[in-house]
Amino acid sequence: SPVPTVFTPLTIRGLTLQNRFAVSPMCMYSANNGHLTDFHLVHLGQYALHGTPLTIVEATAVTPNGRISPEDSGLWQDSQIAPLKRVTDFIHSQGQKVGIQLAHAGRKASTLAPWHYRTLGKEVATEELGGWPDNLWAPSPIPWAEGFPTPKEMTLAQIQDLIQAWKSAASRAVKAGVDLIEIHGAHGYLLTEFLSPITNQRTDQYGGAPFPNRIRLLLEIITAIRSVIPPSMPLFLRISATEWMSHSSQSWDLAQSKKLASLVADLGVDLLDVSSGGNNPDQKIEAHPYYQIDLASEIREHLRKEGKKMLIGAVGMVTSAEMARDVVQGEEGDETVEVVDGEHGTKARADLVLVARQYLREPEFVLKVAAELGVGVRLPLQYSRAPFPKKKKG
Numbered sequence: 001s002p003v004p005t006v007f008t009p010l011t012i013r014g015l016t017l018q019n020r021f022a023v024s025p026m027c028m029y030s031a032n033n034g035h036l037t038d039f040h041l042v043h044l045g046q047y048a049l050h051g052t053p054l055t056i057v058e059a060t061a062v063t064p065n066g067r068i069s070p071e072d073s074g075l076w077q078d079s080q081i082a083p084l085k086r087v088t089d090f091i092h093s094q095g096q097k098v099g100i101q102l103a104h105a106g107r108k109a110s111t112l113a114p115w116h117y118r119t120l121g122k123e124v125a126t127e128e129l130g131g132w133p134d135n136l137w138a139p140s141p142i143p144w145a146e147g148f149p150t151p152k153e154m155t156l157a158q159i160q161d162l163i164q165a166w167k168s169a170a171s172r173a174v175k176a177g178v179d180l181i182e183i184h185g186a187h188g189y190l191l192t193e194f195l196s197p198i199t200n201q202r203t204d205q206y207g208g209a210p211f212p213n214r215i216r217l218l219l220e221i222i223t224a225i226r227s228v229i230p231p232s233m234p235l236f237l238r239i240s241a242t243e244w245m246s247h248s249s250q251s252w253d254l255a256q257s258k259k260l261a262s263l264v265a266d267l268g269v270d271l272l273d274v275s276s277g278g279n280n281p282d283q284k285i286e287a288h289p290y291y292q293i294d295l296a297s298e299i300r301e302h303l304r305k306e307g308k309k310m311l312i313g314a315v316g317m318v319t320s321a322e323m324a325r326d327v328v329q330g331e332e333g334d335e336t337v338e339v340v341d342g343e344h345g346t347k348a349r350a351d352l353v354l355v356a357r358q359y360l361r362e363p364e365f366v367l368k369v370a371a372e373l374g375v376g377v378r379l380p381l382q383y384s385r386a387p388f389p390k391k392k393k394g
């Protein structure tokens, strides 16, 4: 029987991935003043050793005040290039690819790593704990929740500086040898805060009710980054397709995400990584295994109708071989569908499967899926005496 689509190569601009899995970006709260450490080298390197074609480095702050926690990764200064290059060099030595997610945490910056807030019983990283609660940026001075610091409404000059910071961080990522860049526009961090009418109550050209104002900063950042990265380099964008606030009168929703998707496709975004939520403590999510993948699928469908070639990444609750296969394969018996270079097939829900938590449980997740689906995957030469067994069919 033919190889499942999930194990066929995917070409995005000048980059070809061996198959259609990716490690979704995950903050590890283990950086040293924004510099990646040995922890990251081993943690990220293990995925390349185990057949993952693309590993995306965690949310990496473009300015120091854009870190979620004091221990977040950053690319705001040149000294942060070398430790990232160690990671990219290692992953490349295994014949695999590496991306990085660039981010600014906005009003959700300056919090403590989860294990610290569990022991200390508070989430805000105060100054004594290495935080910067008095220097948070947001579109409007609205705190995340009670007990959290009130962010500063960004001035127009700060917005210009921020665009420059994204651009410089992208240049540094290129110098460090990454194969692609993902813009973090999801989960209630700064760019989401600009997109949502709940968190963006500005009255200038970057805000308020009009949709073109709320998306302006994101579009400008996309253009700025595209201008400094090689034309052959893919650019991904992660968004929260809905903020799950349909119970409030106005919020960011799937309809606006579809509109945004069409626009960013024309600005050179190659893959939209569809996540959701994170902008409001009182979001109402009805989670089920496909709850986010369905959002991805709807946006993909919309793009196909509009004749746009942007690819779609699906993420969320993928834990089994069947699910990983079905996300890009579509329905059983639909094995003729080819998804290459943005030519969308008819049934697949997405083009790339991003996985986070299952990779923490099983760094060899892609090998397990391959074994279960009866497909071979290239292993490091060093491991070749112990090939991963294929599961017997039937």
Ligand code: FNR
Residues within 6 Å of the ligand: 024, 025, 026, 027, 028, 058, 059, 101, 184, 186, 187, 238, 275, 315, 316, 317, 318, 354, 355, 356, 357, 358
């Ligand atoms: C995350 N997630 C995340 N998302 C993101 O866009 N940037 C990030 O840096 C992080 N950091 C992070 C850390 C940890 C420890 C977890 C578990 C998650 C979200 C993640 O990428 C993914 O979207 C969700 O976890 C849903 O996918 P899974 O875990 O169901 O496969």
